[in-house]
Amino acid sequence: MNAQTCLQLLREIKDAAFATVDENGIPQVRIIDVMLVEEDALYFCTARGKDFFRQLIQTGQVAITGMNRDFQMIRLHGKVQKLPDQKKWIDRIFQYNPSMNHVYPGESRYILEPFCITTGQIEFFDLGKQPIYRQSLSIGQSCSEKKGFTITDSCIGCGHCSIVCPQHCICEGSPYTIEQSHCLHCGLCAEQCPSLAIKRKREV
Amino acid sequence: MNAQTCLQLLREIKDAAFATVDENGIPQVRIIDVMLVEEDALYFCTARGKDFFRQLIQTGQVAITGMNRDFQMIRLHGKVQKLPDQKKWIDRIFQYNPSMNHVYPGESRYILEPFCITTGQIEFFDLGKQPIYRQSLSIGQSCSEKKGFTITDSCIGCGHCSIVCPQHCICEGSPYTIEQSHCLHCGLCAEQCPSLAIKRKREV
Structure with a gap:
């Protein structure tokens, strides 16, 4: 596309x-x-x-x-x-x-x-x-915007984000990663992360 | 409706x-x-x-x-x-x-x-x-807005507005009147009125 x-x-x-x-x-x-x-x-x-x-x-x-x-x-x-x-x-x-x-x-x-x-x-x-x-x-001459969420190095690898994600688009790793192309931007992972490792891209 | x-x-x-x-x-x-x-x-x-x-x-x-x-x-x-x-x-x-x-x-x-x-x-x-x-x-408790155009008493009755209106929704009279329910709000009548008698409702 x-x-x-x-x-x-x-x-x-x-x-x-x-x-x-x-x-x-x-x-x-x-x-x-x-x-x-x-x-x-x-x-x-x-x-x-x-x-x-x-x-x-x-x-x-x-x-x-x-x-x-x-x-x-x-x-x-x-x-x-x-x-x-x-x-x-x-x-x-x-x-x-x-x-x-x-x-x-x-x-x-x-x-x-x-x-x-x-x-x-x-x-x-x-x-x-x-x-x-x-x-x-x-x-045209437009830079792409930062939208959605990203998982920072504060990730402790507990996997809770991956379990709660409604679209099952978070992959295991160190840190865990969000498959951006399948993300709803709903924010559930960020709310539920016990180590506050998931941030809005625009605020990182 | x-x-x-x-x-x-x-x-x-x-x-x-x-x-x-x-x-x-x-x-x-x-x-x-x-x-x-x-x-x-x-x-x-x-x-x-x-x-x-x-x-x-x-x-x-x-x-x-x-x-x-x-x-x-x-x-x-x-x-x-x-x-x-x-x-x-x-x-x-x-x-x-x-x-x-x-x-x-x-x-x-x-x-x-x-x-x-x-x-x-x-x-x-x-x-x-x-x-x-x-x-x-x-x-709810919302007042209706003023939109579109109205013909004021400066109308000289030349009928030019009625001829140019793309929807034929201006009626003869003194002054001429716009049938509001059929008006596109395109503003062509106001632009072409020789006596500047047609005003935006919000500016009247």
């Missing part, structure tokens, strides 16, 4: 959820069509009158998620840019998404502005598999 | 997108199951180790959206509460959502904490109809 495949999966899901932060710091989310995916970039559009438009312009940030019928979930958050050359992009978007003409017929399409995400973090999460499978990826 | 029906629709969609704001003010969104809907309240759960859990506790705010196969979209944002009596609620949630046992078998379910939304704003949006149909509702 690479970044391009993940973006393509969002394009196939099409009606994805787009989250922003409003002027009061409150999360807002709505379903928006993923209009185009090309060369590691995702394109969408919205109308200049909408709160969504204002939030994109004000914050420059968006988070997107969608899940397909096989319970494969994509999460993406990143920087959003309003594109210059509005008419070219809106025409291109309508060419690939002709049903948009029912909502914005004729010239009214030009109330829409095209946006693009070229930098961000992607998380692929397959809940249809047992154990679950996750993978982190990035697009 | 009332609030209870909207929440029930989210329960039927089941895999809805839940948006939060992280510690850096960045929007985050993921697919979460709507676990229960009872008496104008929506219930879900998440694990104590997850970033989602921390964001819920820190901000007390969440926004949810989902769309069904008939292109009916529900948007909800409101205050979120962690519920006391954790075991009672988690057991109840697992009773109604038995597939949760595959992800969190046995006692591992108690790494989950139950949350509830009892106060918030709902927006129902039917994109399957022409013209589109929207309705705002609230649950």
